[in-house]
Amino acid sequence: MAEVLRFFVQYEAVLYFLLGLAGILYFYRFWLAWQEVREAHYGLERQASRERLNQAALMLFAMLVIAVGVFVMVTFVATSLPAQDLLATPTLSLSMDTQTGATTVTPAGDEVLATATALPTVAVNPEACVPAQIEITDPEPGESLSGSVSIIGTVDVTNFGFYKFEVARAEEELWLTIQAGRTIIRDDVLVENWDTSRLPTGDYVLQLVVTDSSGSELPPCRIPVRIEAPSS
Secondary structure (H helix, E strand, O other): OHHHHHHHHHOHHHHHHHHHHHHHHHHHHHHHHHHHHHHOOOHHHHHHHHHHHHHHHHHHHHHHHHHHHHHHHHHHHHHHOOHHHOOOOOOEEEEEOOOOOOEEEEEOOOOOOOOOOOOOOOOOOHHHOEOOOEEEEEOOOOOEEOOEEEEEEEEOOOOEEEEEEEEEEOOOOOOEEEEEEOOOEEEEEEEEEEEHHHOOOEEEEEEEEEEEOOOOEOOOEEEEEEEOOOOO
């Protein structure tokens, strides 16, 4: 189950894009079939046009159901599981050179790294956080978090649609949705009592994504943080 959810989380945008293309195609077919039904003069011709109309309508409905299913899986189901089940963790294997006694660390899979290579990091653009519009005010960038925390910020843009709050490891673009909402918030709680202990200790990036009423995503507001194990 976690593998399936990880797939939906990682490829959410791609799935929406493909569903959008399919929706446009079948909407065009639906429109053509509707025109044929209106212009048909004979019974058999009208029946064939209606069958094409029904097929296009069925496919449009299926696209809508799949899109809703992806949204529910990513926004609600994925957030109900422990976050470490959804954030990929690289697996390393150790091998020893019998002549020199040196130990070599090798990533799992087919690719072997001969030299140490810096991991890519999630890009953080402070200018995307606009005061009084899209911003995270608490925690502050670079702050260490542990246990249960609340995220304070602002979501107040023209033609506001909805927002979602996400987290990812600092070295990978695999976003996990923590909270979503459709209410304008001004310097108040975006996420309440978020249990950071469900994430492995490490460096992360918090992301606030706002979508306007036309469905366009604004540049995400991101801040780097460090998640620590709760003190005993």
